[in-house]
Amino acid sequence: MQKALFVCIFFVNICVAQIADFNHINFSKADDIAKSYRSKNLLNLNEITFNITKDLETDLEKLRAIYVWICNNIANDFGLYTKNKRKRERFQKDSIRLHEWNSEFKTLLFKRLLKKKKTICTGYAYLLKEMCKIVGIEAKIVNGFGRTSTVDFSTLTEANHSWNMVKIDEKWYVCDPTWATGISFPEEGRFDFQFNEGYFLTTPQLFFKNHFPMVKEFSLLKGKTPTLQEFIEMPLLYGEAYNFLESHISPNKMYQEIKQNDVFTFEYQLKKNIIINDLKLISSTGNNDRTLKPEINLQNKKLAITYQFKHKGFYDVHLYHQKKIIATYTFNVTD
Template identity: 45%
Template sequence: MSIIKYSFLFIFVFQIHAQASDFPTISFEKADKIALEYKNENLSNLPELSYKLTSDLTTDVERFRAIFKWVCSSVSNDYKLYSRNMRKRQRYKNDSLKLSDWNEKFQKIAFRKLLKDRKTICTGYAYLIKELANLANIECEIVHGFARTSTMNIEKLDTPNHSWNAVKLNGNWYLCDPTWASGIPNPTSYLFEFQFNDGFFLSDPKIFSINHFPAEEKWFLLEDEKPSFEMFLEAPIIYGKAYTHFSNHTKPKKLENTVLKNENILFELQLLNPVNKEDIILLIDTNFSSKKIHPEKISIKNQSLSIAYKFETTGYYDVHLYVKDDLISTYTFEVKK
């Protein structure tokens, strides 16, 4: 799965719900500026690159930020390579010898493409973050597991399909996803658009666990009960913009829901930053129509957003939650009498 095989010996001390808000007095302006100044650097000398990115910064969180920002701004997501790998892994999933041979071959292909073209997939992003961070004496690990997106067929999600990172800062572990933070690949054209998403940098583990399921349970970084794999597969679709507005999503628990006509339905999310009630939009689709509404019943208390809505007619509905133009989440509802 990963570009380079690792053996791990860890002693873990976890801070529960560690996230970027743990550093309220830290400005990442200088770190981001340094990362962009060296944007055209190649990967021929990782120790030198790590030094350039971190030597003028004073805290580990700033140094890691410069590394994270550089990788996410300088390395393209190669969706064509990702698709090829997934097809091969699916084809050989019941043939351990062929799967092992392909994994070994793919590691060489992916590593060569990363060094030569600065294009990669999730394992390449995670590997590069780990290497550059370790060279700066920052403890960082690769986390393998499962991830869900809106285009994914969950019926085929039977083997790990994604990798991300855990980084130790000030004695606490934090989660980040450089692949999803870097931008948006087009599954049809295979073109990639750089679009940095700050929400995937030191993300809150509560929202992270909705669409990331680590192969090793310890990497949930959750004190509360961890979601089961079934819960993970049944969860709503959470989009990248959710991470910029919210730290958690609690209701509805599932993507597919069955409700009664005129039954009160609650949407509940925990805010990272204040939002205006008038910016909350529900886009409701049926086979015959699509309409945007501003829900009448919205409550914002103690950074908790609650939206109440009821369907007045039976049928099948797709519901998309927006904050202004930012798509946050998607659900389906079968409404019965």
């Protein structure tokens, strides 16, 4: 028991790391190789992995090539995701049928991944782990809760998302190849590849806003890891936030109850400086959207947006950058 505890503490102490550790690294060679290499299927994964990493020297570059290759070649299988969700809900109270379906689903999942290059989060995380293993990079699959605008936590009975931890230079990092790959349009039956740089070796504090691991140490956060309820109450961040933000400083919760004429400040640490006029703060009440006029201060990539809420009511407040949504908050402004 004491040995297990020691291992856990040691693990946490070496884990705190992020992409900022590698700001001096140029990934263009790894990216070019990964984007140019094509294969009809994944039946020879060793050959694919060797071909995209053989001319790269460091583990970091090899990891990058693997990650970018996955994100440019493996489509999201929204139909399989929907089928799995429907089956699990149907067999939720029938443990035998649920076990049978889980076994059938694993076979179906890997068959479609290998032959069709289509999968869901489990397949993405598995593929990254296996390709890393081929080149001697240690990686883990992390299971937990992924938070998006469409997730209803009141109906969730088990983890709904998977991502990865990878070890580079004796430090652990988090990444999400699923969400970095692109956008599904299930109503139209299509998937668009749109690589999101921000999910690669993300700052743990920012990554946690949308990723709650079942094993709390896998959050890589310094200090105490928030509870699941605290996670659910956090502000809602969108994919663009990961390209735009280094960290989300405040507020800590999505829902805010304030008094009329109170002044409220949103704070962020940016990855790079931006043009202030590219930012918009918009309030929404049903179908009525209104562009707010806050005070914006930007110094040393620290962004502070201050606004006085003069009107009573219940608002959704959205932060946009260049027409792309960053975050959503909810305000109840009372007397």
